[in-house]
Amino acid sequence: MNRRADKSSEITFSTSTTGRRHAVVLGGSLAGLLAARVLSDHFDRVTVVERDSFPATASPRRGVPQANHVHALLPRGRLILEQLFPGLQPEMMAAGAPLLVMGKDLAWLTPQGWGVRFKSDLEVLTFTRPLLDLHVRRHLIADARVRVMENTEIVRLLAGKQPERIAGALVRVHGENSDKVVELQLTADLVVDATGRASRAPRWLEELGYTAPKETIINAHLGYASRLYRIPDDFSADWKCAFVQAAPPKRKRGGILFTVEGDRWLVTLIGGGRDYPPTDDAAFLEFARSLRSPIIYDAIRRAEPLSPIRGYRGTENRLRHFEEAIHQPENFIALGDSVCAFNPVYGQGMTIAAMGAMALDECLHKQKGAPETFARQFHERLAKVNAAPWMLATSEDYRYRETEGGSPTLATRFMHRYMNHVLRLSTFDASVRRVLLEVFSMLIEPSALFRPRIAVRVLGNTLGFVRPPKSAARRASSNTLAYDAASND
Ligand SMILES: Cc1cc2nc3c(=O)[nH]c(=O)nc-3n(C[C@H](O)[C@H](O)[C@H](O)COP(=O)(O)OP(=O)(O)OC[C@H]3O[C@@H](n4cnc5c(N)ncnc54)[C@H](O)[C@@H]3O)c2cc1C
Missing domain, CATH: 3.30.9 (D-Amino Acid Oxidase; Chain A, domain 2)
Structure with missing residues (x-):
């Protein structure tokens, strides 16, 4: 999949203030690839810019060390990926x-x-993970509207003629087997940053006089x-x-x-x-x-x-509040880990990247006129997608005494106690376990854990009215593998 960049110093796709001719995606990992897939339904051409060269097999690469x-x-992410790339799941199987x-x-x-x-x-x-990326890439490059520039580093964003828009991105293309480096200006109607946790987008924005988003790190x-x-x-x-x-x-x-x-x-x-x-x-x-x-x-x-x-070790929760930044270009957005990266133990990142891509699709479908508010509309929508998973990951992280970045609130402490009871119930009550797994899978909202049916059981457990069956009690307290496959559904 080596689509080499043109050798000229500028690649100009004719752009217009309301047009959707060319979108540029910065970063070719999962969030970037999913964004490109969605953008290809709305733009004539989509260019994905990636610093690495992509392996031809399912092997890891430098830019995605995780x-x-x-x-x-998670199941929600699996469903979205299958929707965006029909046939992906059977191929992976x-x-x-x-x-x-x-x-x-x-x-x-x-x-x-x-x-x-x-x-x-x-x-x-x-x-x-490399197997997933390989299959997603194969699907994406089959789309003639998408072009992938490998071995290409993003240097900075390009100022636009009007203050509220950027013109595109300056990129540096490295020749595969030589030291030759070519700088190109990619002009675009929309630029999407998906360069991950270490994204330099805040700095790129500041360099052009825009406001960098505030960051929360836990x-x-x-x-x-x-x-x-x-x-x-x-x-x-x-x-x-x-x-x-x-x-x-x-x-x-x-x-x-x-x-x-x-x-x-x-x-x-x-x-x-x-x-x-x-x-x-x-x-x-x-x-x-x-x-x-x-x-x-x-x-x-x-x-x-x-x-x-x-x-x-780069596992901190990191949230960049683009939706609050006062002065942002209307045709620049960010998604995936570049906006919200989680402690990965809850397995949320790829699913959130997929949900972010779907949010982008919705916003592009809804966008009529008023393009000047597009970036804000999208970032506000994305902030809603990120809110519940962020709360889950960060509030659980406050269980570690060593956690840095604020301290648990009363609400967090209440959540810890409540979740302890839910988890306890889930060791013997299959209906509670099912709701818990569906929440964890992002198929239903976390508020489902507070439905009366579960809240009443939590109360019963708190007051000691709900007792696990003896076998389950033994299984739950065992630190060895001592469970029998319960089928108490
Ligand atoms: C240890 C670990 C375990 C994880 N486990 C899970 C899990 O179980 N489930 C789950 O859903 N998620 C998990 N995640 C999160 C998941 O890896 C990410 O959410 C997912 O990769 C989407 O990230 P992204 O595409 O936004 O960014 P990344 O995957 O970080 O990709 C960024 C891309 O941008 C490119 N890039 C960066 N800078 C430049 C530049 N200047 N020029 C050109 N290209 C550039 C990089 O080469 C890379 O390809 C885990 C993360 C970690 C750290």
Whole structure:
């Protein structure tokens, strides 16, 4: 997929104040690719600019270092991706990505005990992140309106003739096998920043005299370390993925074992509050053994490693409030991690990128006249998409004493207590567990956890009226794998 840039110093697509001739997307990871897909329905041409060259196979690349770690695509995200790229899911399954039934195939140790297993229709596709990116890219470049510029770095934004609009972006194209560098001015009717957490968009905007968005950072200092394993031939269990959650403030370690394409496991160990997981062989296993359950350690201790252990620490929650910035160009927007990046442990980032792309689609459909308010309208809409996942991630992060960036409010403390009860109920009550998983999957709003049916049970649990069946109580308090597949649906 090497679409080389023109060698001239300026690529000008005729633009107009209300026109939709050319859109430029900065960054070719998931948020950028999804934005490009949506924009191709509204613009004559879409150009995606990416610093890396894209691998021809499902392998990680420099610009997305997090791709070495478990990437869960929540059911809501999976549905949106299938809507944007029909056929994506069967293709990924044909490439070996397993489709799991969340309530049944996932062994999940919550801070309050093992989540009860139940029959459900909630499905989750599991894969390595590079496999997803490869398939999404293949779909996207099949669209003749989309062109991808690889090995191309964004340098800055270009000032427009009118103060309320930018003209496009200045980019630097690196020749693949030579030192030759060419600078190009890409003019555009709309510029979309999707360059991720480390986006320099705030600086680019300030350089042109616009207001940089305010930033909120809440950091629980989580570290990840991950490794691929071959699934042993004789391995057998009644689960396909295991998630051992940390239980801060005391138990700061967690881990995820994901069955992925190629009959492999991708194992990610996680430590919060600066208790970072190590990246050498023996210490990695020891860390796995120290989790609240040995389920992952028991699975991997004799399994054959297929990759080095790779670490990662850039996991802070970071929200850029574009919707509040006073002076912004009307034809510049940002989405994905560039606007809202989460502590990844809740698996929200890709789904939020997908929801952001859908919000962009809606705003472009609705936009009639008044283009001068487009950026604000979109950022306000996106802020609504981000609000609930941001609240979930940050309020849970305040359970770590080491978390920096504000302190828990009374409402947060109430949420912690309430959620403790919900999690406790979800260890034996399949109907509560179902609602919890649907909220977690972003299929329904978090407010569903406060519906009378659940609130009454929480109250009963608080007052000691709701007692788990004996088997469930044993299972919930066990720190070993002692659950039987409950089918109490
Ligand atoms: C450790 C970890 C685990 C995660 N696990 C999950 C998970 O389980 N589930 C989930 O949904 N999400 C997860 N996420 C989040 C997920 O990775 C992101 O939300 C997702 O990649 C979308 O991000 P993005 O496209 O906005 O930015 P990124 O993925 O960061 O991509 C930014 C792109 O911009 C390019 N770029 C940057 N600067 C420039 C420049 N100047 N010029 C040209 N190109 C540039 C980069 O090369 C890159 O391709 C995880 C994140 C981390 C850190």
